[in-house]
Structures are given as structure tokens and as C-alpha cells.
Amino acid sequence: MxxxxxxxxxxxxxxxxxxxxxxxxxxVDTAVRDILHAVRTEGDAALHRFTEQxxxxxxxxxxxxxxxxxxxxxxxxxxxxxxxxxxxxNIRRFHERQGPNSWFEDDGDGVxxxxxxxxxxxxxxxxxxxxxxxxxxxxxxxxxxxxxxxPHIAMVSPPQDDGLPHPHIMAAAALLGLDRVYALGGxxxxxxxxxxxxxxxxxxxxVGPGNAYVAAAKKQVFGRVDIDSVAGxxxxxVLADDTADPAFVAADLLSQAEHDPRASALLVTPHRPLAEAxxxxxxxxxxDLPRADIIEASLRDYSACIVTDTMAQAVDMMNxxxxxxxxxITDEPWTVCSDIKHAxxxxxxxxxxxxxxxxxxGPNHVLPTGGTARYASxxxxxxxxxxxxxxxxxxxxxxxxxxxxxxxxxxxxLQAHADAIRERLKQLNASA
Numbered sequence: 001m002x003x004x005x006x007x008x009x010x011x012x013x014x015x016x017x018x019x020x021x022x023x024x025x026x027x028v029d030t031a032v033r034d035i036l037h038a039v040r041t042e043g044d045a046a047l048h049r050f051t052e053q054x055x056x057x058x059x060x061x062x063x064x065x066x067x068x069x070x071x072x073x074x075x076x077x078x079x080x081x082x083x084x085x086x087x088x089x090n091i092r093r094f095h096e097r098q099g100p101n102s103w104f105e106d107d108g109d110g111v112x113x114x115x116x117x118x119x120x121x122x123x124x125x126x127x128x129x130x131x132x133x134x135x136x137x138x139x140x141x142x143x144x145x146x147x148x149x150x151p152h153i154a155m156v157s158p159p160q161d162d163g164l165p166h167p168h169i170m171a172a173a174a175l176l177g178l179d180r181v182y183a184l185g186g187x188x189x190x191x192x193x194x195x196x197x198x199x200x201x202x203x204x205x206x207v208g209p210g211n212a213y214v215a216a217a218k219k220q221v222f223g224r225v226d227i228d229s230v231a232g233x234x235x236x237x238v239l240a241d242d243t244a245d246p247a248f249v250a251a252d253l254l255s256q257a258e259h260d261p262r263a264s265a266l267l268v269t270p271h272r273p274l275a276e277a278x279x280x281x282x283x284x285x286x287x288d289l290p291r292a293d294i295i296e297a298s299l300r301d302y303s304a305c306i307v308t309d310t311m312a313q314a315v316d317m318m319n320x321x322x323x324x325x326x327x328x329i330t331d332e333p334w335t336v337c338s339d340i341k342h343a344x345x346x347x348x349x350x351x352x353x354x355x356x357x358x359x360x361x362g363p364n365h366v367l368p369t370g371g372t373a374r375y376a377s378x379x380x381x382x383x384x385x386x387x388x389x390x391x392x393x394x395x396x397x398x399x400x401x402x403x404x405x406x407x408x409x410x411x412x413x414l415q416a417h418a419d420a421i422r423e424r425l426k427q428l429n430a431s432a
Contacts, residue, residue, distance in 0.1 A: 003279075010304075013304045017235070020235075024215070032213055032217050064182065070174050072174060090361060091140060091143045092143050099381050100381070109394050109396045122151075122154070122204050123145045123204065124154045124193035125142055125153065126208035128214075129160070129165050129169055133166035139172060144379055144380060145207075154203060185214075194221035204226065205384070207366070235369060236324070237318050237326050238252060240330060241271055244271075244274055248329065249278045253266075262298065264298065265303040270308045315340065318343070322371045324344040328346065405418075
């Protein structure tokens, strides 16, 4: 079900994993372009039409009534409400430590330099609700924006048969005080957030995962609005030695394989008996899982237990892959971690299972995929702010540096730039 592969034979399997980029067929790109054009030109009418066409629901209203949000929160299981409250508190506490700060410094001569941090004005959250509903995505995306100070947060999520998003998604929105919630999914929801309609106000940035049509739509509206990323399929890599429990490793690999047929689950270890035991554990567990068909496709096409010669070789391979989730289950995980350069999130030790990060620990579960952890980071507070440079120059400093600025501008053949400084130098020289 999941192959055990020698390090020397890894090339084909790793190429399959690395090829799972967030690219789209011409058919998807064309369909999304047409949908976005319709939303931009027809507004709410297009949203109603596409919702009926793709979701099979004739909406009476696009915006979810606040009463429905609060009813969903009141109706969820008491234990789930308590768990969501605690998870939200953990996420908020973690993100409150991230915030970039404004700063100013006196540079002498009456010159003041600094950086002012301002939250984005309006942010849109896309929360999936098709084959599975993810209230955890509401918490991760919305709380980081709230901590950043974003004053206007809108959320879109596909309607169920009753014309409303999944109850757990509505409950999470109510828990966080979100009141701009729309029963919209797919590329049309992205278009509504990007362009605005009579009902949906346009935003400055769109964040959140979705299917290929959602991802393609985010890619196409980028530039008009900012986006978090164009995310590809999920992935997990486990670095393990002979101290690892095969049952733990197998369970964690399956936790990501169940996401998507194109998800990737990799064990990399210098200990062949572990690789073989994990393979056998997975074979025993999969038939009993409700998403077995999805898992089997992921394991067959994009997953493996790879046996290296040394742990150093295993670390090098993980750095090459730059996986979204990296678990290190070894005798000394912190020592191994010191050699890791590229990963979206790192989970250390046998009890730091990947779902701990997905739901509860506090760090954001929106992570770079498809090797982009080489240059990208987890969703964080700084993704919801922009920085403004502050410059207050003085006559005294300009008198000193003005001639250099003039010469620099003239070296670039920008005469008007030079003249803007020269004009001030004339006045300063005349009053000296």
C-alpha cells in the first residue's frame, strides 16, 4: 500500500512528490476566468446563478443572518464548544507574541526615521465546506487577522442544502464575533471578495484554502488584492530513528494522507525495520478508515517509507523536500532539528503529533506546501499588516547630504529628482 524504498532508488518517488505544484489545467483556468468575469460584471446575480449551478442551492440571501450564526454556536455540543474556546485562546496567545511593532528613532540633526505598522483595512477568509468542514480554519485565519487589528473581516463558505454554511463553521464564526459571513463557495466567492458586489464588500486580501477552482481564482485575482498563497496538496514528512513507535508514525502519516488523493506522506529513516513495521501498520489501519479510497490513492502515488544509510542523509533529503509538516521522532529531536533548514512547521518528539498543531497548540496551521517552505512561512500576524516608512528630514541634514543626493540622482539621469533637492539647497544657501 505504501512502498518501502531504498535511498538509492528514491528519485522517481521524490519527483512525483515535488511535481505536485499548485498548477491548473487550461480547463480550470478558463472556467475560473469566465466565472470571475461574470461576477465582476453581473455582481450578485452571478453569485446566485453560480451557487445554484455548482452547489445546487437557490439562495434567498447571500449573507448569513447573525441569528443563524448564534443559533449554530448555541446548538453545538458543549464539549466541542469548550474545546473550540480553549483552542482559540491558545491560538490567540501564540499570535499575540508575533506582532510586528512600530518604531521611531532620533537620527540627530532633527531627523526622525521610523516604521509605522498599520493593519489591513479589509480581509476576506475562504473556509472550505465541501467534502469536509474545517472550523479550525476559521480560528487560524480569523484570529491572526484579529490580533493584527484588521477592523473588517468577511468570511465566505459554501452553503449546505439548507442554504447556510456548515453549522460548525458558523459556530466558529460566532465564537470569534465574525458577523460578515456569506453562504458562498468556489471561484465565485473569491471573485465577490476581490471585486465586490452590492452585497459583498471588496477586501484587500484573501486568505484560506480551497479546491483547484478556489486556488486558481486566488491566483487570477492576485494583484487586485493580496492573497496568502496558492496552496497545493498537503504533505507530511517524518524523520525517525529506531526509537520511534511504528504505530505513532503510521497514524501520523495517515493523518495527512486522508486529506487528498494528491497528499504526500513520507517516512525517512535509516532504520529499515521501522520502515517495514510502519508499512505493515498502515496496511492494517487503512481498511477501517472512512476515507480509505482517498488514503489509498495518496499512499500509492505520492507517499513512501524511504530507508537511508544515515540520519544525516535523511536530514539532507528533508531539507531538499521542504515539507509542510515535519515530525522529528528520534532519540534527540532537538539535535536533529538544528540541522533542519526548510520546513513549514516542525513537531519534535513522539507526542507532538501533527494534529496537535492542526487544532490546538497555537501556532498557525496554514503552512507553505509543495517545497515553498524554502522561502515561505506559516500564516502569521505580519501577513495582515503593512509597514509604512516614516522620514522627517531637517534643513540641517539636507544641507549636509543634499549635494550627494543630487549627484546620485544625476547618475541615474533623473534630472527632476536632482532639481527637487537643488531647489531646497538654493534656499538654504541663500539664508545662510
